[in-house]
Amino acid sequence: MKQSLFENRHKAEWERFALALERLERGKDTSQVAAFPKAYRRLCQHLALAQERGYSSFLIDSLQQQVLRGHQQLYRHRSRLGANLLGFILAGFPRLVRQEWRFVLVAALLFFGSLVGFGVLVYVFPELVYNLIPADQVREMQGMYDPVAGHLGRSAERAASEDWVMFGYYIMHNIGIAFQTFASGLLAGLGSAFFLFYNGLMIGAVAGHLTEIGYGQTFWSFVIGHGAFELTAIALAGAAGLKLGWVLIAPGRLTRGEALRQAARQSVLLVCGVMLFLLIAAFIEAYWSSRTAVTPLTKYLVGAALWVAVATYLLFAGRIRHAPE
């Protein structure tokens, strides 16, 4: 068949397809969607015929463009975000954490190990804190948690309206740190390991120092509540990063690129869970931890309950499969 005959015969069909394509791309009026896959496959057949018969470049190229646009509409990845999110929170995330328990364990050991280690070290050798943290930062920290000041958190005088300010600050600061800890895992896991160790060191040193100078009550009652979510989240972000790094070192039977893509798909889910945790942490930190009307004892009790809740959630949620998932 000559090219011009071929074109004349199918021109009307191609124009209809182009119209349907435009409607789909704009995401409006999807009434003719049912006929779309069939029309797309016809177009693919026309393209194959045109190539096989050696028709001109203009015809082949324009058919190719149409097929590419059709391919993008037909095979787009649609996510039912709402339903997925609920299933993810209820079961998917804790399951994933348990599935990746090796990385979670290593990350937790690195982070909490350096936290506790340097906490004890600074408590026993108080001068050490000035080797780890600049002196003016130490002074600032002391100002924040001074029991005499009567207010808690990042500034000495803190009104209720400032809770909101701090909420925003915590979101930006903490999720930023978590993202860094995760992303730098791509450097063979070294970045994640560094950030886990470094953050553990900083927090541990501050905790040890404040306890040692007698500000323990204000500090611990402030951090215990949101710490459950915040510290766990940092450790999990590190675990996700370590996973990325590990598959680069030991990709198993896959190529490094393929192993990385598969690991990254899992890791990004972990990071989504981490974001959720940090959102909760920022909320608690801004609106509960900073309240001074509550006695420290209540805060310890609530804090302990939160730690237990996080541990229970990660260890036991989603063990039984439910129908609605």
Add this chain to the structure above:
Amino acid sequence: MLEHTAPPGKAPLIPPLDTRHQVETPEGIDLPLRPAGLMVRAVAFSIDLGLRAVITGALFIVLAFLGKLGMGLGSLLLFAVSWWYMVLFEVLRQGQSPGKQWMGLRVVHDDGTPVGWSASLLRNLLRFVDLMPFGYFLGAISCLQHPTFKRLGDLAAGTLVIHIERPLTRPQLPEAEPRRSPIPLSLSEQRALLGFAERQAELSPARVNELAALLAQPLHISAPKAVGELNGIARGLLGPT
């Protein structure tokens, strides 16, 4: 030109000479994608960076009037703009941030489909590593050594930045009397002849004559009349209009 006929037996496909990236669809069609190189992507990123700076600046001026509420809102927005700007634009606007749209680029999955939430989030989170140790050093190196110009984030997320296809206009074939080719033509020769006729308007007359003269001998036609003859054969291949 790309060879479109199937190679004999199980011979591996010859990779194209240019940077085109072939994606085979489930329908058995090879779709060529055109990956975008480092420079054009850098320019697109600079545009986005400038735009973000303007947005953040404007927001802070407005929010400064709102006092404490504004400060809280400001940090949330700063967070959103610094970490989510690219993700939101890429997912909600068919793989195009404003800078990419300006430069005619878009982000797609390796299989040519529009980028989704998880891939976009991943490639933009891992931007942090591409930026290391300073000014996109790792990203640029990765981009320059990769056949489809992927930075590290693209490698992990399985995404590709491609040039948008521009709509084609139908070329006018030069007038000539349709005729048969004196010798049988293979498919790629047919396409070459049609290409010669279609692109003639873009070439200078001297170049047209030079190209046609190359074919005069194998087609057994006289060199001075070669252009007309070739156009005639192209017309003949195309069929009556």
